[in-house]
Amino acid sequence: MRATTVFSLLSFFLPTAFGSLGGLPDKIYGVNLGSWLVLEPWMLPQEWLDMGGQSCSDCSTCIGTEFAFAKAYPDTVDEIFDGHWTSWFNQPDVDALKANGINTVRIPLGYWIVEALVDRATEFYPRGGLAQLRRGLQQLNAAGIVAILDHHALPGVAAVNQMFAGNCTSTPMFYTDYNYHRALIWTSVMTALSHVDPAFANVVAIEAANEPIMDASKTPGYGNFQKNFVKAVRATEFLLGIQTPGFGAMPVPTNGNFTVMLPQVNGSIFTNEVRSALLDAYPILVELGVVGLSKNRTQLVTNFMDIGWQHNNPANPADAAIGPQGYDNHLYYSFGGVANADPVSYMTSICNLKRVQKDAALGNSPLWFGEWGLPTQFNATDAFLTQWADAQKLMYSQDAGWIFWNFKIEKSKLAGDLARQWSYREGVELGYLTKDPSKYNDPNVCVPYIIPPSSSASVSASPTSASASVSAQPTASASVSASEQTTVSSASTQPSASASA
Numbered sequence: 183m184r185a186t187t188v189f190s191l192l193s194f195f196l197p198t199a200f201g202s203l204g205g206l207p208d209k210i211y212g213v214n215l216g217s218w219l220v221l222e223p224w225m226l227p228q229e230w231l232d233m234g235g236q237s238c239s240d241c242s243t244c245i246g247t248e249f250a251f252a253k254a255y256p257d258t259v260d261e262i263f264d265g266h267w268t269s270w271f272n273q274p275d276v277d278a279l280k281a282n283g284i285n286t287v288r289i290p291l292g293y294w295i296v297e298a299l300v301d302r303a304t305e306f307y308p309r310g311g312l313a314q315l316r317r318g319l320q321q322l323n324a325a326g327i328v329a330i331l332d333h334h335a336l337p338g339v340a341a342v343n344q345m346f347a348g349n350c351t352s353t354p355m356f357y358t359d360y361n362y363h364r365a366l367i368w369t370s371v372m373t374a375l376s377h378v379d380p381a382f383a384n385v386v387a388i389e390a391a392n393e394p395i396m397d398a399s400k401t402p403g404y405g406n407f408q409k410n411f412v413k414a415v416r417a418t419e420f421l422l423g424i425q426t427p428g429f430g431a432m433p434v435p436t437n438g439n440f441t442v443m444l445p446q447v448n449g450s451i452f453t454n455e456v457r458s459a460l461l462d463a464y465p466i467l468v469e470l471g472v473v474g475l476s477k478n479r480t481q482l483v484t485n486f487m488d489i490g491w492q493h494n495n496p497a498n499p500a501d502a503a504i505g506p507q508g509y510d511n512h513l514y515y516s517f518g519g520v521a522n523a524d525p526v527s528y529m530t531s532i533c534n535l536k537r538v539q540k541d542a543a544l545g546n547s548p549l550w551f552g553e554w555g556l557p558t559q560f561n562a563t564d565a566f567l568t569q570w571a572d573a574q575k576l577m578y579s580q581d582a583g584w585i586f587w588n589f590k591i592e593k594s595k596l597a598g599d600l601a602r603q604w605s606y607r608e609g610v611e612l613g614y615l616t617k618d619p620s621k622y623n624d625p626n627v628c629v630p631y632i633i634p635p636s637s638s639a640s641v642s643a644s645p646t647s648a649s650a651s652v653s654a655q656p657t658a659s660a661s662v663s664a665s666e667q668t669t670v671s672s673a674s675t676q677p678s679a680s681a682s683a
């Protein structure tokens with residue numbers, strides 16, 4: 183009977199059923215390929231030291247990022263990173279993903295994978311990543327796994343003092359015309375690669391920007407960039423011979439030369455800025471040998487962090503959509519601000535999560551949870567981590583699905599226990615995560631914690647669905663924080679060495 187109650191409660195919250203979007207699976211069971219093509223030293227502390235990196239609490243003050251590394255070792259950086267790219271993610275890792283039923287990967291990328299975009303006088307990054315990306319995509323494709331390309335580390339740096347931004351700096355300069363333009367060139371190049379290069383056959387989506395600054399007043403122009411991002415994808419597709427509904431007949435693709443074709447096309451996707459970005463992308467495509475028509479491909483899915491990621495009157499990414507689009511939310515409890523630091527508060531919060539419904543009401547559906555994990559602000563028992571994994575999977579599966587951070591974490595003395603709560607592979611081995619990602623250790627894990635809608639307005643109401651035998655009964659304060667969970671429930675920062683230590 184209790185199971186029936188929960189089922190009806192969950193059904194009550196569910197938005198309309200999610201059908202498959204573009205080439206994405208009906209339900210995404212995914213992992214991030216973090217620290218591969220954008221290296222975050224905290225995830226592989228021993229390898230980083232062995233490579234020649236350093237560890238420091240303020241990552242801007244030592245060799246703590248790719249930028250600092252490439253600056254310090256200009257002559258050997260490419261070779262050393264090639265070794266990392268080859269060893270951190272390769273066929274055994276793909277085999278492990280397949281064995282664990284993973285159907286999707288999100289691949290964090292830096293702008294520097296398009297090497298022509300790097301201003302080598304002031305910017306320092308390794309070369310050679312694109313060949314490794316091609317290699318990895320082909321291995322994933324052979325395993326039947328699709329990929330989301332995630333523009334994770336943006337030109338000019340988009341996040342404050344973060345290893346994942348590529349360079350650790352307190353003055354991010356992404357939110358400027360110059361760097362938006364470089365991001366649009368990157369977008370056009372990645373779109374063309376995805377459609378024309380056979381190695382990119384399993385790329386189904388491109389994410390515009392990972393985790394912009396959460397205060398929208400500090401990201402001027404970002405809403406306009408969102409619109410240009412979608413237009414750059416669709417305009418590039420149009421020139422590659424992919425019909426964009428509502429944008430007229432394709433031009434005769436004389437020789438596939440963007441420079442020749444652009445003056446012949448019109449329509450609102452071809453704004454001056456988009457034309458300019460495509461004109462700048464074309465010589466790069468020629469240099470990469472990526473010319474020709476799309477190989478019988480449908481439109482890519484455009485992807486943004488959801489509207490709830492930012493506060494202070496953010497632009498709604500739904501306003502930018504032209505064609506298939508998906509939304510991404512990242513939810514980490516371990517950085518604070520989501521729930522009190524104890525097991526009952528965590529479970530009460532997650533089991534009453536309304537993110538999917540709130541986003542859907544603003545047009546941000548389908549939504550997937552593109553980063554999450556098992557880290558906590560307290561010492562978690564094995565029993566708790568099993569519940570914590572089940573509950574998050576249940577809630578994140580309500581719409582498009584989930585993508586765990588990360589596919590693996592270094593196992594070393596220096597890394598300590600990090601893998602236990604941050605590594606999907608380790609979580610499966612320890613039994614927190616089920617071998618079949620669509621299954622649960624306990625599908626009723628949320629039953630004791632669900633607050634019926636009628637009582638959510640009342641502070642003193644105790645959840646009626648909680649059985650008396652359950653010791654972990656949500657407290658009044660936990661109920662309040664769960665029901666009041668509004669916009670900024672996500673972590674304000676990515677994992678950092680100090681946060682995860």
Ligand SMILES: *[C@@H]1O[C@H](CO)[C@@H](O)[C@H](O)[C@H]1NC(C)=O
Pocket residue numbers: 242249304305338339349350351352
């Ligand atoms: C990179 O970070 C360093 C250290 O914070 C800073 O001095 C430099 O201006 C940054 N450069 C870029 C291009 O972000």
Ligand SMILES: *[C@@H]1O[C@H](CO)[C@@H](O)[C@H](O)[C@H]1NC(C)=O
Pocket residue numbers: 429430431432433446447448449
């Ligand atoms: C461009 O506009 C003209 C008329 O304004 C129209 O006939 C033509 O179909 C348009 N071209 C494209 C590619 O949409």
Ligand SMILES: *[C@@H]1O[C@H](CO)[C@@H](O)[C@H](O)[C@H]1NC(C)=O
Pocket residue numbers: 439440441442468
């Ligand atoms: C594309 O067309 C322009 C203008 O005609 C020409 O200058 C350029 O060389 C062409 N590029 C290629 C790769 O054919």
Ligand SMILES: *[C@@H]1O[C@H](CO)[C@@H](O)[C@H](O)[C@H]1NC(C)=O
Pocket residue numbers: 478
């Ligand atoms: C594209 O691929 C689909 C499925 O493989 C096939 O049914 C269709 O005929 C192809 N279209 C073209 C134009 O080749």
Ligand SMILES: *[C@@H]1O[C@H](CO)[C@@H](O)[C@H](O)[C@H]1NC(C)=O
Pocket residue numbers: 559560561
């Ligand atoms: C967690 O366990 C470690 C090691 O036993 C201990 O040092 C630390 O104080 C504990 N932290 C909390 C929050 O209980």
